Amino acid sequence: MRFFWTFFWGFLLINMAAYVISSMAGGTYDFAHASIVSVIFSLVIILLGEVGVPNEPIPHDHH
Numbered sequence: 001m002r003f004f005w006t007f008f009w010g011f012l013l014i015n016m017a018a019y020v021i022s023s024m025a026g027g028t029y030d031f032a033h034a035s036i037v038s039v040i041f042s043l044v045i046i047l048l049g050e051v052g053v054p055n056e057p058i059p060h061d062h063h
Contacts, residue, residue: 007042014038 018034
């Protein structure tokens, strides 16, 4: 379920940001391009969450 919400919010937020930025720059909004970027963004976030965060606490030696 967490992957669904990551894709859902990533899709919405990236498309919203692409719309606002293209509007401010005077360009055109491209739904397909923004959707591709949102999928890539969501995959990177999921991979960072799965690989980058250790499950076990790191022991500290205080001598």
